[in-house]
Amino acid sequence: MRLVVIGAYTIEELQEHVVRCFSDVPPLPREPSSLNVIRKNAGTWDECVHSPLEDFGAPFPSKSLGSIYRIVPVKDRHSLNITWQIPPQRANWRAKPCDYIAHLLGHEAGGSLLSALKKESWVTACYAGVGTGGYENSSSHALFTLSFTLSEEGVTKWADICSYVYKYIGMIRFHCNSADGLPTWIYEELRAIQNVAYKYKDEKMPDALVEDVVENMMSGLPPTRVLDGNSLLFESDEGAIKDLLDNYMTPMNSRIDLISSMFGRESDEDSALSCPFGAYESIESLSIEGQSLQKEPMFEARYWSHPISKEVLKEWSLCASPQLPPTSSHLSLPPKNPYVPTKFETKQLPEDDGRHPLLHCALQVHAHLGNKQSWNPAKATKYNKTQNSILLLYPDGTEKWHILDNQHDSTHSEGSFDNESIKFKVVAKPDQDNCDFIVDADNDFPQIPPPSLQSHLPKLVSNDKSVKLWHMQDRKFERPIAELRLRFICAEANKTPFVRACTDLFVLLCCDAATETAYLADICELASSIVSTNVGFSLRLSGFDHKLLTLASYFLELLFSFRDEDTEKMPSSIKPGRFEACLEVLLRGYANSGLRASSFATDIRLMSIMPTHWSASSKAASLKDVTLPAFKSVVRGLLESVSIEALFAGNVTAVDAKDAEGLIVKTLNPIRLDDPISIHEPKKLVLKVPNKVVGNIITIPTRDPNESNTAIEVYLQFGWDDLEARVMIDLLVHILYEPLFDQLRTKEQIGYDVSVGARWTHGVLGMSFKVTTSSCSAEEVTGRLDRFLVEFRPDLLNMENEVFREHVIGLAKNKLHMYNSLEEECGTLWGEIIESRYDWEAHRDEAVYLKSVTKDEVTAAYDKWLFPTEVSGEMRERQRLVVHVIGSGEGPSSSGHPELDSEVIDAEVENQIRAFHEAAGSNAWQAEALSE
Numbered sequence: 001m002r003l004v005v006i007g008a009y010t011i012e013e014l015q016e017h018v019v020r021c022f023s024d025v026p027p028l029p030r031e032p033s034s035l036n037v038i039r040k041n042a043g044t045w046d047e048c049v050h051s052p053l054e055d056f057g058a059p060f061p062s063k064s065l066g067s068i069y070r071i072v073p074v075k076d077r078h079s080l081n082i083t084w085q086i087p088p089q090r091a092n093w094r095a096k097p098c099d100y101i102a103h104l105l106g107h108e109a110g111g112s113l114l115s116a117l118k119k120e121s122w123v124t125a126c127y128a129g130v131g132t133g134g135y136e137n138s139s140s141h142a143l144f145t146l147s148f149t150l151s152e153e154g155v156t157k158w159a160d161i162c163s164y165v166y167k168y169i170g171m172i173r174f175h176c177n178s179a180d181g182l183p184t185w186i187y188e189e190l191r192a193i194q195n196v197a198y199k200y201k202d203e204k205m206p207d208a209l210v211e212d213v214v215e216n217m218m219s220g221l222p223p224t225r226v227l228d229g230n231s232l233l234f235e236s237d238e239g240a241i242k243d244l245l246d247n248y249m250t251p252m253n254s255r256i257d258l259i260s261s262m263f264g265r266e267s268d269e270d271s272a273l274s275c276p277f278g279a280y281e282s283i284e285s286l287s288i289e290g291q292s293l294q295k296e297p298m299f300e301a302r303y304w305s306h307p308i309s310k311e312v313l314k315e316w317s318l319c320a321s322p323q324l325p326p327t328s329s330h331l332s333l334p335p336k337n338p339y340v341p342t343k344f345e346t347k348q349l350p351e352d353d354g355r356h357p358l359l360h361c362a363l364q365v366h367a368h369l370g371n372k373q374s375w376n377p378a379k380a381t382k383y384n385k386t387q388n389s390i391l392l393l394y395p396d397g398t399e400k401w402h403i404l405d406n407q408h409d410s411t412h413s414e415g416s417f418d419n420e421s422i423k424f425k426v427v428a429k430p431d432q433d434n435c436d437f438i439v440d441a442d443n444d445f446p447q448i449p450p451p452s453l454q455s456h457l458p459k460l461v462s463n464d465k466s467v468k469l470w471h472m473q474d475r476k477f478e479r480p481i482a483e484l485r486l487r488f489i490c491a492e493a494n495k496t497p498f499v500r501a502c503t504d505l506f507v508l509l510c511c512d513a514a515t516e517t518a519y520l521a522d523i524c525e526l527a528s529s530i531v532s533t534n535v536g537f538s539l540r541l542s543g544f545d546h547k548l549l550t551l552a553s554y555f556l557e558l559l560f561s562f563r564d565e566d567t568e569k570m571p572s573s574i575k576p577g578r579f580e581a582c583l584e585v586l587l588r589g590y591a592n593s594g595l596r597a598s599s600f601a602t603d604i605r606l607m608s609i610m611p612t613h614w615s616a617s618s619k620a621a622s623l624k625d626v627t628l629p630a631f632k633s634v635v636r637g638l639l640e641s642v643s644i645e646a647l648f649a650g651n652v653t654a655v656d657a658k659d660a661e662g663l664i665v666k667t668l669n670p671i672r673l674d675d676p677i678s679i680h681e682p683k684k685l686v687l688k689v690p691n692k693v694v695g696n697i698i699t700i701p702t703r704d705p706n707e708s709n710t711a712i713e714v715y716l717q718f719g720w721d722d723l724e725a726r727v728m729i730d731l732l733v734h735i736l737y738e739p740l741f742d743q744l745r746t747k748e749q750i751g752y753d754v755s756v757g758a759r760w761t762h763g764v765l766g767m768s769f770k771v772t773t774s775s776c777s778a779e780e781v782t783g784r785l786d787r788f789l790v791e792f793r794p795d796l797l798n799m800e801n802e803v804f805r806e807h808v809i810g811l812a813k814n815k816l817h818m819y820n821s822l823e824e825e826c827g828t829l830w831g832e833i834i835e836s837r838y839d840w841e842a843h844r845d846e847a848v849y850l851k852s853v854t855k856d857e858v859t860a861a862y863d864k865w866l867f868p869t870e871v872s873g874e875m876r877e878r879q880r881l882v883v884h885v886i887g888s889g890e891g892p893s894s895s896g897h898p899e900l901d902s903e904v905i906d907a908e909v910e911n912q913i914r915a916f917h918e919a920a921g922s923n924a925w926q927a928e929a930l931s932e
Contacts, residue, residue, distance in 0.1 A: 004213045004217070006210050045223045054139045059143075066307060070259075070305075071303040072303065079258075081145055081147045084249045086248040087142065088138065088140060093221060094233075094235050095235050102128040105126075106127055108516060110335060111330065111331060114515070115515075116330040120157070121580070123161065124150070126148050159312055164331070168325070171333070174323050176322070187236045193525070197525045251308075341525075341526075343480070355478075360380065363377070365392065367421075380392055382453055390402055393450045446813050449844065456475060469645075469646045471654060483540070484660065487833070489535050490639075492638065497621070501623050504532045510555075513558060521551050528551060528555065539552075539556075545652055545656075549660060560639060562632070587623065595703055600703060609764075611917060612684070618906075644664055649822065649826050649829065650826075681836075687925075688920060693876065702886065702887050702888060703905055708774055708888065710772070712751075712778050712785075717764065718765045720925070721764070731858060732767070732865075733757060740755075750784060751775070756769050776892055884896070
């Protein structure tokens, strides 16, 4: 047995708990295994266990190697997977040769496989390596997989893509066999990146941490490397790399899976499934005549399999021979990475508001007041380095500066202030990992921290007509990382489905163009993402702060390269053929939207209450026959009216924030040097759900005709956001969640997915009940939800005060949970920015309000918002919207299934939503904040 325990106790206390709970567990199995398991040094760190399973060897039978499997997918997708079975790799934990090979084959910068294949418009993404699952990385074998996401043209060019792969392998083998060997700088760069990534990584959640550590204990790592053995490189082993490439990563030892909706889809009828000969007519090696459709017995996936011809395998083997690839292939080893960070110092805080070990500690302060002496609680909130003084906050809200008598870097638990006139002792201090000070008793309301100082919260450093920039220097995590988040607000961004679709395509083109640069930054722990939003688009950069603004400059230049006046051609940053390739990817994504019944129901709910929440089908239809000039005209119009709101936080000073501001302003100025526009978001309309006893029901069949599940979403709308209502809704959800799941899911098994959650939609509060079922009709589930709300009211009314208090305390602890990472903290702050609320301490304010909430107030809110009947027992009016997405199975869940052809489902959705909009009329909320 291997055991890992983590908890907010001392080592001695944890050891006591472990001994008490696990001392009866025997060191070895009570009964011998039916397998011939051989143990050496049992019960020690040097224990070595050999199981016959390790001798089983590689999993693929020889007949599946050197073959291609053409598989019918569920969604509209095209992918190519090349899998090589190799020896088990656990013993190679020091050198990790598979990581080295994966780094080269999966690289995305210039000269990489992805870069070369994108030039041919065959591939849009690639992934390489040995997975972490047991079937991929076990004691008997490992599976190394190279996966490509293909274009439609790429499906027909699968053999040519494999040729490129083996040319790249041949290039690596050439360097392995050369006198100089593989370039040492590649290994050194990889090792340096992994070292700094491990040193400064964010703390994991405790449950994830113990799982990782206990798995590491089982993988043969020595005790000194249980924590970092799977994360770091310790030595270079070129021989192991050469052995894998020469003897295992060969054409005859590979299995190829070609997954494409060009073969049909699982949602099609059986009779429609066929392998289209036209997709392969240019590939002489693959004859499909006489090949019958097969079905995998476990998951019933449909496929065709066929041996690859000897001629093609021979051609690939020649490509894989040690040699440099032809210049025309555009293949080369990776370039040196310009984003490797070299500066890791924590930047200085202002002299009058610096760091000190006493900050945020709870103190007891002893002072002489006349003839009286007393100990009073206080909290250290601010430190002035110049004056060596500390600001204390007292329980009555008063603040007072005290001069420290000891040195400012003292970590003593006792000391004195003001020339020894006041003594203090530390009674609690935050842990280094920013966890809570102590293990609270379950029945104690958590201690509410004092309000943060204004200097510790986001501060506006720019607030002109076009740019609003918030800055916050990190004081919690003390790591050389930062976050830069930017909202690009375009007045016309969500005007029509076509404009929104063009924004989606613009973002996809920019992501595609940035692949090579973004990848180099990403492997150096400097992540980036561009996302289309309903006010325009957003850019996020996060990671080591050293090169962050350099990457920001690149992205800003790329985004605004579309402002050129020539609408007949793409900017130079977009390579030829990428417009068509990205359009294909976008349309495929639209086609796959809403295939799951539950996500389709949520999408219908949002389209119903938000008239400008455009459906994927309407955006796809708007792009039919789209031309480059029309697209460029829309994007240029968006960029001409753009304004930016941003957050720059982490290991960044006010000077860094000014640099970021200058970078942003410099990017905007060429558009409108003398005519800046005000930040003005597109108006966001949220309809008031009509107040009805019955009605407001939208019933639609699932988009996937093979989807047997039915999804029900019941949305109740309450009103405008305010602190009291927000807290009350959160508390109701906290109280309802477990009994709802227990009754409907566990006891009655009405649905396999049962949940309730709060909803915040452009500032309008509500609540959704969601059920996904294969055993009941949508009408039955909707009625059962109402009966549950009726039946639960007595439980709420008669709830014991102790139980009610447990819910209040549990919710308060959730709201006062300390951030585990800068990313988590910035996520909360960014939410306030995009909601235009700017309440940086909303969770603290909500906890303060929670402390005074009574059960009577919660019951009153329940009756007002959720209870479905009047005192007389008759159903009452509620602002309720019900969405039924009905599956097509043969059981009761398909009852009421509308008989519609798949081609007209989207039109029927639009018709029913239009009818809802007409019923709502002009009764709408107007809000300036972003939705969920």
